[in-house]
Amino acid sequence: MGVENGQNGHAAHGNQDDGSDTAAVNTRKSVIGLIPVAKDYAWGIRGMDSRVARYALESKAIDEVDPDCPYAELWIGTHPKGPSKLKTGEYLRDAIGEDLPFLFKVLSAGKALSIQAHPDKENAKRLNIEDPVNYGDANHKPEMAIALTPFEAMCGFRRLEEISYLIKKHPEFAACISEEAKLAVFLAQEPLAQRDALQKLFSSFMTCDPEVSSHQLNLLLIRLQAEQSQLHPHPHDEPAWERKCARAVLRLAQQFHGDPGAMAPLFLNYLLIAPGESFFMAANEPHAYVAGEIIECMACSDNVVRAGLTPKFKDVDNLVNMLTYSMGGPSIDAGAYMAESTDVIRYTPPCPEFEVMVLTIEPGHKLTYKNPKIPAVLIILEGSGHLDGKLCRPGRSYYWPPDADDLEFFVEQCRRGPMKVAMAHKNRHLDRPTAVNRDDFGGTSSHRISVPASPMPFLGMGGGRSPSSNYQKRFARDFEENDNAAIPEL
Structure with missing residues (x-):
């Protein structure tokens, strides 16, 4: 795959709207406009504050924005629960001739999603047979999230030493866990014993008598509110990670009144991901997105096994039985520059179904991107410019046929900021993943896999031209030591 860069615009870039019925569209030698599907869930961001709402309106997925509606997800793909259409009227699946192996999304989370995990292929097939109503397909659902705004999430179990400390510090949390589970947590030393202890802890907590x-949650909230108030004599005596953990509990309890899942930060890692950073969630790993906006790509599935922080169907037994019970959160990465151009950052997971490219075209520049010769979809994230002479605005999405010509992006010199584009297609760099899990998280060993140079955009996605060498050295050191320092906490 290659790209070409330049600073010379030319008169061929007019102000054509992508809805015009041009010969290029009819012969499919260029991209074709897409109409994605918008989803409103209770956790979404309301009205025009939601990026999903603005994108859906621009792409004509909706006719108007309801200020009271929580716009949560925008789906681009062929999944039967939300199939995209071409602006020529065809379904995307019919144009391709088969389903895409991935589902591309934009998420706008105003409050926490459920405590959940996605099944592996074996569990997905079983669940689909046993309960096709709640598990409508038989596919697994590994997923990658790339932050568009500062993004909060709970991902993976905390290390046992942290959980042990929090059990001792918070007697209300301890009261929701069996004596057998607590003893296992305190005594576990070997990896198998630690996994067994985590399973006992999680099972005990999730099956605790609701009364x-x-x-105990109410008692915990009363105490935490007093400790976090201005009346507390020493508000900074406790370490920052403990204080942030307590505030996370209080925040979740406000969103889900009376739901014991608000105590989840006491056993799940609570992370803050900066714009441009990403993380990969393998199958059978617990997580819960909390707030912020992301683009997300996953295997083509909608299977979710939930256990808390949701009014939806909960399946505690299946969730308890399917988790890997590995410790530590996912590795946070910022992708890798393409060899051909620092205007393109790729985010590549260790699974074959998908990868994501983020293109940044500065004002006065053009970028020619070679066709990967596989079906691809793309969405304009921010900024305006031209794509093969067609006007592009944030929220417009496109299908790029594998037999079409290369794409030329151009942003006029008068624009005040770059145009940023996200593109998804089947994984073409499986041997060079950027999303490298720690060896005890996600079920995929990370030993002997080199850590890619990070194009960390410290001031926003795609904004940095060269990564910090000190950051790269620290990241590599933390990775080799397999310690928690590389995982930022909120």
Whole structure:
């Protein structure tokens, strides 16, 4: 795959709207406009504050924005629960001739999603047979998230030493866990014993008598509110990670009144991901997105096994039985520059179904991107410019046929900022993943896999031209030591 860069605009870039019925569109020698599907869930951001709403309106997925509606997800793909259409009227699947192996999304989270995990292929097939209503397909759902705004998430179990400390510090949390589970957590030393201890802890907490857990949650909230108030004599005596953990509990309890899942930050890692950073969630790993906006790409599935922080169907037994019970969160990465151009950053997971490219075209520049010769979809994230002479605005999405010509992006010199484009297609760099999991998280060993140079955009996605060498050295050191320092906490 190659790109060409330049600073020379030319008169061929007019102000054509991508809805015009041009010969290029009819012969499919260029991209074709897409109409994605917007989803409103209770956790979405309301009205025009939601990026999903603005994108859906621009792409004509909706006719108007309801200020009271929580716009949560924008789907681009062929999944039967939200199939995209071409602006020529065809379904995307019919134009391709088969389903895409991935589903591309934009998410706008105003409050926390459920405590959940996605099944692997074996579990997905079983769940689909046993309960096709709640598990409508038989595919696994590994997923990658790339932050568009500062993004909060709970990902993976905390290390046992942290959980042990929090059990001792918070008697209300301890009261929701069996004596057997607590003893296992305190005594576990070997990896198998630690996994067994985590399973006992999680199972015990999730199956606790609701009257007990609700009562203990109320007691915990009263104490935490007093400790976090201005009346507390020493508000900074405790370490920052403990204080942030307590505030996360208080925040979740406000969103989900009476739900014991608000105590989840006491056993799940609570992370803050900066714009441009990403993380990969393998199958059977617990997580819960909390707030912010991301682009997300996953295997083509909608299977979610939930256990808390949701009014939707909960399947505690299946979730308890399917998790890997590995410790530590996912590795946070910022992708890798393409060899051909520092205007393109790729985010590549260790799974074959998908990868994501983020293109940044500065004012006065053009970028020619070679066709990967596989079906691809793309969406304009921010800024305006031209794509093969067609006007591009944030929210417009396109299908790029594998037999079409190369694409030429151009941003006029008068524009005040760059145009940023996200593109998804089947993984073409599986041997060079950027999303490298720690060896005890996600079920995929990370030993002997080199850590890619990070194009860390410290001031926003795609904004940095060269990564910090000190950051790269620290990241590599943390990775080799397999320690928690590389995972930022909120």
